[in-house]
Amino acid sequence: MARKTMIEAIRDAMDVMMGRDDDVVVFGEDVGFFGGVFRATQGLQAKYGTRRCFDTPISELGIVGVAVGMAAYGLRPCVEIQFADYMYPAYDQIVSEAARLRYRSNGQFTCPLVVRMPTGGGIFGGQTHSQSPEALFTHVCGLKTVVPSNPADAKGLLIAAIEDPDPVIFLEPKRLYNGPFDGHHDRPVTPWSNHELGEVPEGHYVVPLGTSAIRREGSALTILAYGSMVHVAMTAAAETGVDAEIIDLRTLLPLDLHAIQASVRKTGRCVIVHEATLTSGFGAELSALVQETCFYHLEAPVVRVAGWDTPYPHAQEWDYFPGPGRVGRALLETMAA
Amino acid sequence: MARKTMIEAIRDAMDVMMGRDDDVVVFGEDVGFFGGVFRATQGLQAKYGTRRCFDTPISELGIVGVAVGMAAYGLRPCVEIQFADYMYPAYDQIVSEAARLRYRSNGQFTCPLVVRMPTGGGIFGGQTHSQSPEALFTHVCGLKTVVPSNPADAKGLLIAAIEDPDPVIFLEPKRLYNGPFDGHHDRPVTPWSNHELGEVPEGHYVVPLGTSAIRREGSALTILAYGSMVHVAMTAAAETGVDAEIIDLRTLLPLDLHAIQASVRKTGRCVIVHEATLTSGFGAELSALVQETCFYHLEAPVVRVAGWDTPYPHAQEWDYFPGPGRVGRALLETMAA
Amino acid sequence: MTEYGPLKLHVPEPAVRPGGTPDFASVRIPRAGSVARPPVDADAETIRDLAYSIIRVLNRDGEAVGPWAGLLSDEALLAGLRDMMTLRAFDARMLMAQRQGKTSFYMQHMGEEAVSCAFRTALLPGDMNFPTYRQAGLLIAAGHSLVDMMCQIYSNEKDPLKGRQLPVLYSSKEDGFFSVSGNLATQYIQAVGWAMASAIKGDTKIAVAWIGDGSTAESDFHAALVFASTYKAPVVLNIVNNQWAISTFQGIARGGSGTFAARGLGFGIPALRVDGNDYLAVHAVACWAAERARRNLGPTLVEHVTYRVGAHSTSDDPAAYRPKTESDAWPLGDPVIRLRNHLTRRGVWSEDRHRQTEAEIMDTIMAAQREAESHGTLHAGGRPSMRDMFEGVYAKMPPHLRRQRQMAGV
Amino acid sequence: MTEYGPLKLHVPEPAVRPGGTPDFASVRIPRAGSVARPPVDADAETIRDLAYSIIRVLNRDGEAVGPWAGLLSDEALLAGLRDMMTLRAFDARMLMAQRQGKTSFYMQHMGEEAVSCAFRTALLPGDMNFPTYRQAGLLIAAGHSLVDMMCQIYSNEKDPLKGRQLPVLYSSKEDGFFSVSGNLATQYIQAVGWAMASAIKGDTKIAVAWIGDGSTAESDFHAALVFASTYKAPVVLNIVNNQWAISTFQGIARGGSGTFAARGLGFGIPALRVDGNDYLAVHAVACWAAERARRNLGPTLVEHVTYRVGAHSTSDDPAAYRPKTESDAWPLGDPVIRLRNHLTRRGVWSEDRHRQTEAEIMDTIMAAQREAESHGTLHAGGRPSMRDMFEGVYAKMPPHLRRQRQMAGV
Numbered sequence A, B: 001m002a003r004k005t006m007i008e009a010i011r012d013a014m015d016v017m018m019g020r021d022d023d024v025v026v027f028g029e030d031v032g033f034f035g036g037v038f039r040a041t042q043g044l045q046a047k048y049g050t051r052r053c054f055d056t057p058i059s060e061l062g063i064v065g066v067a068v069g070m071a072a073y074g075l076r077p078c079v080e081i082q083f084a085d086y087m088y089p090a091y092d093q094i095v096s097e098a099a100r101l102r103y104r105s106n107g108q109f110t111c112p113l114v115v116r117m118p119t120g121g122g123i124f125g126g127q128t129h130s131q132s133p134e135a136l137f138t139h140v141c142g143l144k145t146v147v148p149s150n151p152a153d154a155k156g157l158l159i160a161a162i163e164d165p166d167p168v169i170f171l172e173p174k175r176l177y178n179g180p181f182d183g184h185h186d187r188p189v190t191p192w193s194n195h196e197l198g199e200v201p202e203g204h205y206v207v208p209l210g211t212s213a214i215r216r217e218g219s220a221l222t223i224l225a226y227g228s229m230v231h232v233a234m235t236a237a238a239e240t241g242v243d244a245e246i247i248d249l250r251t252l253l254p255l256d257l258h259a260i261q262a263s264v265r266k267t268g269r270c271v272i273v274h275e276a277t278l279t280s281g282f283g284a285e286l287s288a289l290v291q292e293t294c295f296y297h298l299e300a301p302v303v304r305v306a307g308w309d310t311p312y313p314h315a316q317e318w319d320y321f322p323g324p325g326r327v328g329r330a331l332l333e334t335m336a337a
Numbered sequence C, D: 001m002t003e004y005g006p007l008k009l010h011v012p013e014p015a016v017r018p019g020g021t022p023d024f025a026s027v028r029i030p031r032a033g034s035v036a037r038p039p040v041d042a043d044a045e046t047i048r049d050l051a052y053s054i055i056r057v058l059n060r061d062g063e064a065v066g067p068w069a070g071l072l073s074d075e076a077l078l079a080g081l082r083d084m085m086t087l088r089a090f091d092a093r094m095l096m097a098q099r100q101g102k103t104s105f106y107m108q109h110m111g112e113e114a115v116s117c118a119f120r121t122a123l124l125p126g127d128m129n130f131p132t133y134r135q136a137g138l139l140i141a142a143g144h145s146l147v148d149m150m151c152q153i154y155s156n157e158k159d160p161l162k163g164r165q166l167p168v169l170y171s172s173k174e175d176g177f178f179s180v181s182g183n184l185a186t187q188y189i190q191a192v193g194w195a196m197a198s199a200i201k202g203d204t205k206i207a208v209a210w211i212g213d214g215s216t217a218e219s220d221f222h223a224a225l226v227f228a229s230t231y232k233a234p235v236v237l238n239i240v241n242n243q244w245a246i247s248t249f250q251g252i253a254r255g256g257s258g259t260f261a262a263r264g265l266g267f268g269i270p271a272l273r274v275d276g277n278d279y280l281a282v283h284a285v286a287c288w289a290a291e292r293a294r295r296n297l298g299p300t301l302v303e304h305v306t307y308r309v310g311a312h313s314t315s316d317d318p319a320a321y322r323p324k325t326e327s328d329a330w331p332l333g334d335p336v337i338r339l340r341n342h343l344t345r346r347g348v349w350s351e352d353r354h355r356q357t358e359a360e361i362m363d364t365i366m367a368a369q370r371e372a373e374s375h376g377t378l379h380a381g382g383r384p385s386m387r388d389m390f391e392g393v394y395a396k397m398p399p400h401l402r403r404q405r406q407m408a409g410v
């Protein structure tokens, strides 16, 4: 085992799978020779050749469109969209094609495809390098949606995604690439090498899609979070002293509803945190599910803390980002309710 | 006043606005000479000329993309996407451009644009002529989303949408074009000429965006619905005898939260109905909001009745459509809870 | 600077509208046999003129002439005629079935039968078509089960797609027919990806993409040309220009370019136009383009010039947007009659044989229809189950769908 | 059928990679003055060769030659040189400001200054550019306030865009500069729509669209060509081919076509290539294309052949993907030096004047910078408010946003 950054873990997952399975191919904008703008694919072209890892024209539609065709052929493409903010041109191919191919052809054609994309803010990327569009995928039946929060999970989940027989949207919180950023932007970030979840097993292993992880056990309140918000939640719990149970969802769809239910029934309180804009965000679905399945156990309203319903601004980045301050206040209010 | 079908009411709204304002232009696939596959624009080209109403190439991206440019110029385009299922190629222009132009240019450029599209099933259109993608718009800040349930509203809302200074997504439940279809597919549908909301005022009038309407007053339970589901809900209430208050949301964003809150605080119970797939549908947002704002008044879990999380099937259309049977069961269960 | 007058929006209009007299005088039709046949490895730059002409083999007298002629045996041609006649009869029966309420929707091929029927004969086992809704000839020429096709149209209990798809949106992996999408054009770029996959694996299979004239305006068309051009994908990119896109004449999609084939020129992709109502010409061009793909020479763009004689679908009436007699005026004639005349001229066909074959085909189709209907039609008899609706969204049903299926009581 | 060998995926590669010796031998550069200048109403078919050549005015000796020369006065040329020098100095200062942590991000124009600076001079008040992030020369040549530009870059309290946008994504309705989107290519089709609107209203304003070589692969590019071709929109469609798209060489987007301009041929749109490092040539071609638009003759596609000398942005280092000295080998030289040489040759410029002007410009820019910084930089001093973050999502703030603003306590 070795400590790895999240980017290294993601690269490792692709490397392992390209080594094991000749049908795994990797491509996207700047992904080949350069190794991707975040360097997730660095070295893969040199190791596996241009046939397995290559640069594409700047057409997200084209990237996903050819990937659907390749997947139908029998390959397992794992493609990169440079920023999640640029996935919209590919949205039709994802929603109307990748997600529905198995169903509409009654299984004659399938689409084992992974679409990786960096998400979230915190790098002063402004409104077009900061988005978290997960809810636009969870509404689409036929897709699975994954958001890792640390290197160890990222590798195991990405391997599971590549091996999955159906299309998987793999969202990478870019602010976590180098460390477990908790929203305290004015403090240095611990590198992954100092974090236990930076410990990434060698070789092939899987974190099954649809399983969550409890990051902190607690009895007073349940926090549902994923991606960077897991670390924000950990910090908020520590700073407020609220004995929160923190569930890292890892996969949004399929969702580990059992774990959520068990926790909320125990604590009676629930706070949901995400970085995406509030309205119709994935938090709405979580809130509805918690309320539907734990109604008689709830002692306080289920609360959502999320990005505001504005585009992600450049200068006001830290006013927008739902950091430990805002999450902490929600914890205290929910405890007081 | 005259009785009109919903298609006639929609056409009337465009006609009124084209007559009043030379900047209103109407275009889309088959929209010009033919008058649209649902005939919503019939006669407009003959009346206002090809300069104001014309056919476009089959490119939803192009239709919305040129409309954004025209709106920035100062026109008020009201464009048609032939079926909501075909809006995905235009999604980038809607989300990344139309919705954000005012914000990112600090109001230097704006986008008074209406995108009309027929939604919903019930016409044996299969998975690509039946979708209800409203939640994909309500998650996008900068957009307004409207779903009329009858001719009188459709005209007033569409006029309000065309006059609105910001982009409006106007979703037309196609199964309502000719009558208030309630989900009883085995019975003949009352034509709008026999329905009071088929009474469409002449000339210019507005139904303000963001206002809901109570279709049935009741004290036992609140039903939140929009589009065709309003009529399904009316029927379910009548058939079960549950004294439901039925709120026709009309505008999903901005949402008339006051009316919802007032009703649910009164009844203590809430059932949400929509035709779109359940997970991450707009019902999730409604459920979350009801729970957040009425928690201490709720006597039973807020329940969602929605399309299943599968593509809209062709043969099993009536198994998929959330008709009065399914809604009625939810009413009775919620009353019993 | 000088003064400029007011600008004016140009909106293309068809030559005639309902009530007018059809006129195709502006459509330039070169003589059969007059277009050269370059070697398959010819440089795209040297054959740009093929994008502005029309490759034709059958002349007015029913003779096969010129450098693109001579590729097909009597038997192959007789089979081709039978395929086209079968497709036409199949359409007629299914159109009627739709009118009788046995299904919700149908789309016919009238006038365009040669395109898909002839193209299919240039393909090898393993090749894959990415068709639109108007290429059922690919299935018929492949000998696909008519009963299966009808069961799909009826969405009945034997529907291979379990009632999930709109009628005519067939899928047959076995017969090299990719699942048709209800969304236009999306399959065009997928075909390129499939072809790239074949090249990545070092296989020999090629892909064939299909799109309508109107749909070339969609983004996927551009993406397909970009990717095919960059990676020299072994794919044939077909455009079926049947002059109409529902109510919209082809000038709206084509704009100021002379032809749709010309779209390929900016990508360095060899682009050919072919008489789509000429079985022999379509076959010859298909072989040429497929040969390029198989020899790793890259993509070819083919515009099939034809005419949609019928309505767009059972949902529209063309009399609202074009003269009723426009199809009679179409200068490239009818593909069935033209091949029939050629076979007669070749001495292997006669009025009698034709009538007899027609009757045989009708028998076959009626028998297939009886069998299909024994498994149900859309509103009567056997139907796919509600369970089928929940299956197949994923390989393995996730918990939330299992819960929903339980709620639905199935 | 014969036996076929295994297929192979073709992936284009640049001639050299880091460590190699730069070599542009394969780039065909026609002699200055050698390309004909057709009348603006020439039929697109008759001028197809312009899509494969390069229009050039300045020759090696700094003379302006050929049919595209002679349009600009000494004064105009001197102003042009000053614009380019200003842009270059502005870039240098802002690049340094970014390195000093005064903002998050910057993108420079080094080597491409002539393209936007010269093009701007062909436009009239009311015309609208739909630029990418690499056309700040349009603002500078329009005399736009440098302070405002810097305040946008610093996202400070005087930022005209209130801190909402990434640096360099300017917007100026007044100076005909449409709000730059962070999403590539989206503005290309909007430009066509804006131009159509002008035609619908019978106005005289034209639109100018801008896109990078790499971004021509996006769908919006296709949509723009389709709509511009169909409605003959009064728009100039510019492609700035600076050879690179971040780390990706232009061969990946261009594929098998000879040039990017060639993309226009399939749409019947006149397509020209111009030496993008030649101020006079860019100006002449811009006038020609704008004239076509103003005379209702429709769209023109212009490929500006240039070279991105600097990094893509402050986020990358080109040494990782191309030889360090590649820019020195670029055969079209440096636009500032070339115009300077021409002016010297014309006898209106000197070494001294150049140095003096450089110093003046630097003074102006430093003064602007001081003023801008007095209003704050990204992490220090005045900044846009949190209220600004909630404003302007809609014309009128809807209730849910008011609630959120209250929750945020502002």
Ligand SMILES: Cc1ncc(C[n+]2csc(CCOP(=O)(O)OP(=O)(O)O)c2C)c(N)n1
Residues within 6 Å of the ligand: B029, B058, B082, B086, C134, C182, C183, C184, C211, C212, C213, C214, C215, C216, C240, C242, C244, C245, C246, C308, C312
């Ligand atoms: C993305 C998308 N947009 C619109 C439609 C609606 N539609 C179905 S067929 C059609 C016309 C297609 O014309 P063409 O491509 O010429 O094919 P043809 O029907 O003539 O074979 C349209 C607009 C669709 N199915 N998908």
Ligand SMILES: Cc1ncc(C[n+]2csc(CCOP(=O)(O)OP(=O)(O)O)c2C)c(N)n1
Residues within 6 Å of the ligand: A029, A058, A082, A086, D134, D182, D183, D184, D211, D212, D213, D214, D215, D216, D240, D242, D244, D245, D246, D308, D312
């Ligand atoms: C839709 C979209 N996809 C990807 C990106 C990321 N991106 C930003 S610039 C760039 C390269 C653009 O290259 P080119 O069009 O040649 O313009 P240049 O930078 O050379 O001026 C890429 C891929 C983006 N901004 N938008």
Ligand SMILES: [Mg+2]
Residues within 6 Å of the ligand: C212, C213, C214, C240, C241, C242, C243, C244, C245, C246
């Ligand atoms: Mg057509």
Ligand SMILES: [Mg+2]
Residues within 6 Å of the ligand: D212, D213, D214, D240, D241, D242, D243, D244, D245, D246
């Ligand atoms: Mg470039």
